[in-house]
Amino acid sequence: MRHVAIxxxxxxxxxxxxxxxxxxxxxxxxxxxxxLPVPYGLIRTGVAPDHQSIKGVSRRYESTAxxxxxxxxxxxxxxxxxxxxELTLLYDAVVLATGAPADRPLGIPGxxxxxxxxxAAFVGWYNGHPDFAALGPALDGPGAVxxxxxxxxxxxxxxxxxxxxxxxxxxxxxHALDALDTARHEIITILARRxxxxxxxxxxxxxxxxxxxxAAPRVDPADLPPQADDAGLDPGLRKSVAHLRAFxxxxxxxxxxxxxxxxxxxxxxxxxxxxxxxxxxxxAIDADGRVCGTGGTYAIPAxxxxxxxxxxxxxxxxxxxDHGLGRFANDEGRVGGGLYAVGWAxxxxxxxxxxxxxxxxxxxxxxxxxxxxxxxxPGGHGLDALLGTRGxxxxxxxxxxxxxxxxxxxxxxGAPREKFTAIEAMLAARxxxx
Ligand code: NAP
Numbered sequence: 001m002r003h004v005a006i007x008x009x010x011x012x013x014x015x016x017x018x019x020x021x022x023x024x025x026x027x028x029x030x031x032x033x034x035x036l037p038v039p040y041g042l043i044r045t046g047v048a049p050d051h052q053s054i055k056g057v058s059r060r061y062e063s064t065a066x067x068x069x070x071x072x073x074x075x076x077x078x079x080x081x082x083x084x085x086e087l088t089l090l091y092d093a094v095v096l097a098t099g100a101p102a103d104r105p106l107g108i109p110g111x112x113x114x115x116x117x118x119x120a121a122f123v124g125w126y127n128g129h130p131d132f133a134a135l136g137p138a139l140d141g142p143g144a145v146x147x148x149x150x151x152x153x154x155x156x157x158x159x160x161x162x163x164x165x166x167x168x169x170x171x172x173x174x175h176a177l178d179a180l181d182t183a184r185h186e187i188i189t190i191l192a193r194r195x196x197x198x199x200x201x202x203x204x205x206x207x208x209x210x211x212x213x214x215a216a217p218r219v220d221p222a223d224l225p226p227q228a229d230d231a232g233l234d235p236g237l238r239k240s241v242a243h244l245r246a247f248x249x250x251x252x253x254x255x256x257x258x259x260x261x262x263x264x265x266x267x268x269x270x271x272x273x274x275x276x277x278x279x280x281x282x283x284a285i286d287a288d289g290r291v292c293g294t295g296g297t298y299a300i301p302a303x304x305x306x307x308x309x310x311x312x313x314x315x316x317x318x319x320x321x322d323h324g325l326g327r328f329a330n331d332e333g334r335v336g337g338g339l340y341a342v343g344w345a346x347x348x349x350x351x352x353x354x355x356x357x358x359x360x361x362x363x364x365x366x367x368x369x370x371x372x373x374x375x376x377x378p379g380g381h382g383l384d385a386l387l388g389t390r391g392x393x394x395x396x397x398x399x400x401x402x403x404x405x406x407x408x409x410x411x412x413x414g415a416p417r418e419k420f421t422a423i424e425a426m427l428a429a430r431x432x433x434x
Pocket of ligand 1: 106147148149150151152153155192193194198199200202205265266308309310311349350351352
């Protein structure tokens with residue numbers, strides 16, 4: 001028997017478990033450890049609440065979770081309840097599938113003013129992550145600024161722009177729905193430091209901005225390169241740029257404008273005790289494709305700044321870390337000493353949910369090659385015994401199913417669930433003692 005611990009129950013964690021089952025067969029026992037009492041990581045707290053079809057992938061993870069040789073070990077914080085060193089003594093392989101939950105800082109003067117928040121915090125707030133339930137973002141307008149030209153920036157701008165009716169069928173949490181209903185921003189500015197040909201936005205997600213009931217996108221035609229230049233783009237980017245061209249040509253009259261501000265880089269955030277404006281410098285792209293400031297600046301009035309400029313994996317004591325790249329140091333997923341990294345913790349915050357599947361297979365192949373069948377390590381029994389001595393209450397998959405049933409029962413009309421946003425409430429719902 002080989003014992004595998006996977007830290008993190010998001011897509012990278014579950015795809016790795018599935019791959020270990022296929023690669024090693026019945027002779028493997030897998031524990032998926034998560035610090036939250038609820039599974040699925042970014043599927044639950046990252047994917048936008050109005051993208052329910054994407055969240056449906058959790059059914060696949062559920063079938064892995066329900067198989068006999070996989071356990072969910074929730075409510076266990078590695079580093080506090082058990083150390084990495086202890087896990088490597090208990091298990092033949094320990095896989096870090098911890099994602100990249102920390103926001104990269106903007107790193108400009110004023111970025112610590114109240115009202116400047118990172119996308120992990122803002123997305124966590126509307127998705128009911130317990131760490132961010134009390135965020136209380138400033139939605140009183142007149143403007144909100146979203147920094148970045150990727151899909152997270154699109155998610156944030158769209159969520160800020162939607163009406164309550166447009167969230168029907170979503171699982172946005174009640175506190176965010178209520179707060180967004182009172183939002184008074186009239187202009188949501190998306191700051192892209194490069195041009196339309198350099199966006200990281202995918203066509204389907206970008207196209208959604210053209211179908212909002214109280215908001216319309218605005219693109220300055222002068223920012224668009226000559227149309228003939230689109231021919232050299234890869235097909236996905238060409239489709240995205242086609243959306244931008246359509247936005248530039250359309251003149252939809254809506255109460256909220258989503259303004260694409262290209263070649264625009266925030267250089268400071270200003271305000272008296274809270275955000276009042278963002279100072280932006282016009283940029284140009286030099287001959288080597290690098291962004292450079294042109295010296296010309298202007299101010300955008302804003303109460304809220306959400307930076308959507310990428311994430312970092314927080315370091316863990318004793319695990320080799322690449323500070324430049326903001327993730328665990330690894331060689332194609334091998335960290336060394338029985339440790340592996342997978343998903344965003346391995347490669348950084350890029351790619352779709354499906355990208356984690358081949359990642360998981362690669363790690364399972366490594367584990368099959370690097371470990372032996374009868375090392376004598378105790379695996380989950382050893383973990384249970386250790387956590388028992390420390391008074392840690394494990395949340396099992398069966399417990400999660402009770403929590404999930406309670407969330408489904410509490411759903412408002414048309415919604416799939418109303419998520420618990422406090423760990424105590426989750427623990428109470430599984431029938432245990434909070
Ligand atoms: P991303 O795709 O890497 O985009 C980050 C954006 O931030 C880029 O436009 C980048 O510009 C900009 N940026 C970085 N540093 C900056 C700075 N200091 N100042 C101003 N702008 C800066 O990252 P993401 O949007 O966080 O998405 C992460 C991953 O999740 C991506 O693979 C994304 O596709 C995926 N995702 C997918 C979906 C979906 O499919 N529905 C939804 C959400 C996220 P430069 O290009 O100039 O560096």
